[in-house]
Amino acid sequence: MPAVPSNPHDAYFRHVLSRPADAAGEIRAALPEDIATRLDWDRLELQPGSFVSPELRSRYTDILYRTRLDDHDAYIYILVEHQSRPDQFMALRMMDYLVKVWNHHLDTHHKPSTLPAVIPLVVHSNGTGRVWNTPTELADLIDLDPAARAALDPYLPRLRFLLDDLAALDLRALRNRDLTPATRVMLILHKITPGNTRLGVDLLALTDDLQAILDGPRGEDEFHCVTRYLFLVGDMATIDFDPLIDRLGPRAKEAIVTTAERLRAEGRAEGRAEGWAEGRAEGRAEERANTLVELLNLKFGPVSTGVVDTVRAADPAQVRVWIGRVLAAASVEDVFA
Secondary structure: OOOOOOOHHHHHHHHHHOOHHHHHHHHHHHOOHHHHOOEOHHHOEEEOOOOOOHHHOOOEEEEEEEEEEOOEEEEEEEEEEOOOOOOOOHHHHHHHHHHHHHHHHHHHOOOOOOOOEEEEEEEEOOOOOOOOOOOOEHHHHOOOOHHHHHHHHHHOOOOEOEEEEHHHOOHHHHHOOOOOHHHHHHHHHHHHOOOOOOHHHHHHHHHHHHHHHHHOOOHHHHHHHHHHHHHHHOOOOHHHHHHHHHHHOHHHHHHHHHHHHHHHHOOOOOOHHHHHHHOOHHHHHHHHHHHHHHHHHHHHOOOOHHHHHHHHHOOHHHHHHHHHHHOOOOOHHHHHO
16 A cells, blocks of 8 residues: 655645654644543554555545554544545545555454544645535435435444545634644645745745754754745745745755755756746746646646647746646646636
8 A cells, every 4th residue: 555645735744744743733633622632642653555546646645543542442544635626525435445444454453353443534725725515424425305314314324524624724723723833834835835926925924833843853854845845836936035044044045955956856847946046037937837847747647748838838927827726626627727
């Protein structure tokens, strides 16, 4: 069960929430208090792999934790949903994934006589601000008249998943959550980065959390993850980081430059470093085009040469619009609609 997210949004989300200390705050914020107080947070243990089918890994990423609930084995299953339109059949998908978790538990434990509790949590985040508006309970998907529903009620599946709808939260609410700096920055960047042309200024509100990340035990490496996401998803050039660098100092500047160099070495954006370093209009246009092609490849798989030619021939302002659509789009065609 490989767990390799195929787009930068999911990769960043999984990177942060795969650490128990960073995941705990986000999970606590989504759970009812009477459940949260019963969990053993000190025994939160990340489980390997993914339960999402390969064809859907461009749309979802998932994380499984094992812990204890009232001294019984229990799991917390987190599914991240980044699409612009909530999945109408998410409750059905969650049932499928929970059955896979239970089967995995049966396969890896010696003749258990019961099944552990699995707490299902969907974290919904997108760059459009569209809130969740589809059923969170499997029984609500079943087409029945009211009288038939009442008669069948004892026999209907009762699965209901917990929902943390980040799209419905404003930035103040996110900042006030009891989260680690890494988790708070990650959640806020998922809201403010796509299509934001003034991101360099908006990042200043995260100065304290970014400073805490830099000062942490894996400071430079963790800061690289932040800037990598910003370069891949945001409309950012190195010059746009200058106000933030003025506050964070030379370590931040070194990390930003190193990230740009790594992306160039990986072939993420041919010629991008020159555009960033010199701040030239021509380099910025090429950087945006390369970023869009990279995002399309990450989310939808390798795109055709015709799509690449269209992107490179387009006006820079149009490319910026397309970049803003990638996160919400369900297909390549939606980006260019």
